[in-house]
Amino acid sequence: MKKLSNCKVVSLLFATCLGAPAWAADSTPLSFGVISQRSPLLAAQFWNPILHYIGKRSGVPLELKLAKTGPEHAEMVHRGEYSFIYSNHNFTRQNDRVGYSVFARPNQPAIRGEIIVLADSPIRDVADLRSREVVFPSQVAFVGYTVPMDMLVRAGVKVNPLFAGTQEGAIAQMVSGRAVAAGVNSQVAQAYAKRQNINYRVLWRSEEYLDIPLSAHPGIPKDKVNAVRDALISMSDDPEGRKILAEAARLFHLESPFGFVAARDAEFNNVRRLYRTSPVEESRQ
Numbered sequence: 001m002k003k004l005s006n007c008k009v010v011s012l013l014f015a016t017c018l019g020a021p022a023w024a025a026d027s028t029p030l031s032f033g034v035i036s037q038r039s040p041l042l043a044a045q046f047w048n049p050i051l052h053y054i055g056k057r058s059g060v061p062l063e064l065k066l067a068k069t070g071p072e073h074a075e076m077v078h079r080g081e082y083s084f085i086y087s088n089h090n091f092t093r094q095n096d097r098v099g100y101s102v103f104a105r106p107n108q109p110a111i112r113g114e115i116i117v118l119a120d121s122p123i124r125d126v127a128d129l130r131s132r133e134v135v136f137p138s139q140v141a142f143v144g145y146t147v148p149m150d151m152l153v154r155a156g157v158k159v160n161p162l163f164a165g166t167q168e169g170a171i172a173q174m175v176s177g178r179a180v181a182a183g184v185n186s187q188v189a190q191a192y193a194k195r196q197n198i199n200y201r202v203l204w205r206s207e208e209y210l211d212i213p214l215s216a217h218p219g220i221p222k223d224k225v226n227a228v229r230d231a232l233i234s235m236s237d238d239p240e241g242r243k244i245l246a247e248a249a250r251l252f253h254l255e256s257p258f259g260f261v262a263a264r265d266a267e268f269n270n271v272r273r274l275y276r277t278s279p280v281e282e283s284r285q
Contacts, residue, residue: 029063033082036070037167037188046251049244057231060224070138085215088142091271099218103229105263110208112186113147119199126204135162135170135179147206148183150278168192191253213263232260
């Protein structure tokens with residue numbers, strides 16, 4: 001797979017955000033929404049080659065559609081504006097009724113919510129965060145906000161929350177000194193730290209949650225969902241697919257081999273459970 005130049009990626013990214021088809025001019029591409037974790041440029045570099053491959057193999061053209069912020073992405077899920085999603089916002093009480101159905105997930109280790117500090121930070125315990133600035137991706141980030149904030153609320157540790165917009169942005173703000181700690185997705189934090197040569201220490205970590213799944217809107221015909229799923233999970237068995245997956249893994253510093261496996265809705269019941277029982281979520285009702 002040839003690497004896309006930054007200029008080409010940005011052009012493609014803006015085209016997809018504006019709704020112009022990136023491929024398959026003889027049919028309308030179905031939208032593929034991605035949760036806000038990294039910069040739009042990195043998201044495009046990662047997902048566009050995968051979606052292009054899936055479109056060719058499945059006969060179902062897919063088009064990357066990125067929201068500007070995490071809350072905007074959550075609202076678009078709530079309104080059912082995406083045909084397919086890579087997200088966990090469909091599990092909230094408000095969005096579950098839309099009916100998105102899980103069909104696959106990355107073949108990666110489980111993720112955890114973490115609160116991290118720089119390796120040389122004097123902060124040694126969660127209680128040391130009381131009345132201090134802690135940065136999170138956004139108020140709708142599951143393992144980056146809901147999970148760690150749920151723990152802080154239940155522990156009676158009141159912090160001053162800041163919001164960076166993305167997972168990587170939260171870590172960058174911690175590094176810059178704007179906050180003493182960050183709430184993060186364990187997988188994203190580990191990969192970003194490798195890319196940026198950041199040494200950090202995990203102050204607290206949650207139970208495990210399966211990696212963020214891929215789901216389909218209930219209005220998408222079952223045969224199209226199945227075609228996309230089959231093409232996705234068979235990528236690692238195809239030389240071209242393996243090459244694309246290897247490049248994606250290198251880009252995000254993910255564990256190799258990277259690929260996708262079939263998944264079911266019930267495997268994410270612990271995500272739904274926290275969304276329904278957390279005082280953090282109840283305060284937003």
